[in-house]
Amino acid sequence: MAESINRVVLAYSGGLDTSVILKWLQQEYKCEVVTFTADLGQGEELEPARKKAELMGIKPEHIFIDDLREEFVRDFVFPMMRSNALYEGLYLLGTSIARPLIAKRQIEIARQVNADAVSHGATGKGNDQVRFELGYYALQPDIKVIAPWREWDLTSRTALIAFAEQHQIPVPKDKRGESPFSTDANLLHTSSEGKVLEDPWDEVPDYVFSRTVSPEEAPDTPQVITVAFERGDAVAVDGEGMSPATLLAKLNDLGRAHGIGRLDLVENRFVGMKSRGMYETPGGTILHAAHRAIEQITLDRGAAHLKDELAPRYAELVYNGFWFSPEREMLQAAIDHSQHKVSGEVRLKLYKGGVHVIGRRSPNSLYSEKVVTFEDDQGAYDQRDAAGFIKLNALRLRLLGRRDR
Numbered sequence: 001m002a003e004s005i006n007r008v009v010l011a012y013s014g015g016l017d018t019s020v021i022l023k024w025l026q027q028e029y030k031c032e033v034v035t036f037t038a039d040l041g042q043g044e045e046l047e048p049a050r051k052k053a054e055l056m057g058i059k060p061e062h063i064f065i066d067d068l069r070e071e072f073v074r075d076f077v078f079p080m081m082r083s084n085a086l087y088e089g090l091y092l093l094g095t096s097i098a099r100p101l102i103a104k105r106q107i108e109i110a111r112q113v114n115a116d117a118v119s120h121g122a123t124g125k126g127n128d129q130v131r132f133e134l135g136y137y138a139l140q141p142d143i144k145v146i147a148p149w150r151e152w153d154l155t156s157r158t159a160l161i162a163f164a165e166q167h168q169i170p171v172p173k174d175k176r177g178e179s180p181f182s183t184d185a186n187l188l189h190t191s192s193e194g195k196v197l198e199d200p201w202d203e204v205p206d207y208v209f210s211r212t213v214s215p216e217e218a219p220d221t222p223q224v225i226t227v228a229f230e231r232g233d234a235v236a237v238d239g240e241g242m243s244p245a246t247l248l249a250k251l252n253d254l255g256r257a258h259g260i261g262r263l264d265l266v267e268n269r270f271v272g273m274k275s276r277g278m279y280e281t282p283g284g285t286i287l288h289a290a291h292r293a294i295e296q297i298t299l300d301r302g303a304a305h306l307k308d309e310l311a312p313r314y315a316e317l318v319y320n321g322f323w324f325s326p327e328r329e330m331l332q333a334a335i336d337h338s339q340h341k342v343s344g345e346v347r348l349k350l351y352k353g354g355v356h357v358i359g360r361r362s363p364n365s366l367y368s369e370k371v372v373t374f375e376d377d378q379g380a381y382d383q384r385d386a387a388g389f390i391k392l393n394a395l396r397l398r399l400l401g402r403r404d405r
Helices: 016-029 047-055 069-083 096-112 128-139 157-166 244-257 282-298 301-320 326-338 385-404
Strands: 007-011 032-039 063-067 117-119 144-146 182-185 190-193 223-230 233-237 262-268 274-280 344-351 354-361
Touching (some): 016 032, 016 157, 032 047, 032 096, 047 063, 069 233, 069 282, 069 301, 069 326, 096 128, 096 301, 128 144, 223 244, 233 282, 282 354, 301 326
Parallel strands (some): 007 032, 007 117, 032 063, 117 144
Antiparallel strands (some): 190 274, 223 344, 344 354
16 A cells, blocks of 8 residues: 655656656646656757646646756866766766756755655666655655655566556657667766666667767867866856856867767766766866866865865765765865866867867966976075985885895
8 A cells, every 4th residue: 555645846857767656646636736847958849848747637827947057067067077076986976966966956845835855767777766865865754755666566677668558658659669878868968878878888879979079070179268267166268257057058069079078987876886888078078078178287286186185075976866965065165165266268279089188377376487497596495405305205115124124
């Protein structure tokens, strides 16, 4: 017997899975369903989701379609980019960073409409179920969570389509039969996994890529751009100031044209299994390279090296769904403090899948040509000081050497 639920807020895309979930919730829990569709820059028309929800009996006042693009980049992507986080040294966390914002808005809507539960369409094998639910519980500790993929017996795409047809849920022609792979998209990236991508030995087919041209087909002429930063956040491209979401969209366009940001990765999911995914993060790849470049001249060595130690831990927290945890917030405070002087400009060359830093400058630069020059430094650096520095650092090595000789 299903638990008594009065009203539930469903993270709803309008696709086959969440449309089936919507009807299943109505039937299984006999509850009122409120749909929430987030515009995170996935590039899809979202009004069909409204029409489909209305068709399935959802009241107009209980259909939420929210444009969250600016909040997504400003409050989630940019703070993460300040950390230089890469999960397992490669992944720019495009899916991971979107989940806490969706969870946050779902809880806000649940409070607004007096719902006693929230629901999502993540499967019981993946990371997203963890990310959504950790977010829910952090923000509303007593909220009830319904995860249909962990409850129902609809265990195949064929079963989903049969359920949809039985309940007059429209199924587009391209959704019939087995999907060759699944995708998730937002303004930061597109991810693809499953089916044709499951054998890690097989090369990713060309038709899987949607956000970037092939590097081989990219222009034969490099493009040079400039990205400006203030306190660790990108604020302008080629001298034109932009909002966070507009700036990332601009970098996406540039990266797409030059085949930048493709990643074929076998990663370790939080639930324990390995999975193979293909990620396209054109703008994020450019932004990551540019941010590291401006830090090279504005961060002290100690701060820079400490950040490099913190970044893997930060990335793991984001990947595993702990955005709202105290440890992530503590790391964020330290990272944000390090960014106070991270302002200036970076010049980059984009060419056939590559992002190459070719210049950086800052009013807060710690780089001194006078000190580092191979020419006469006019007394800026006394080379004789190095002898004592080396001897002190060699002391323990010399003692070890004498003992073990």
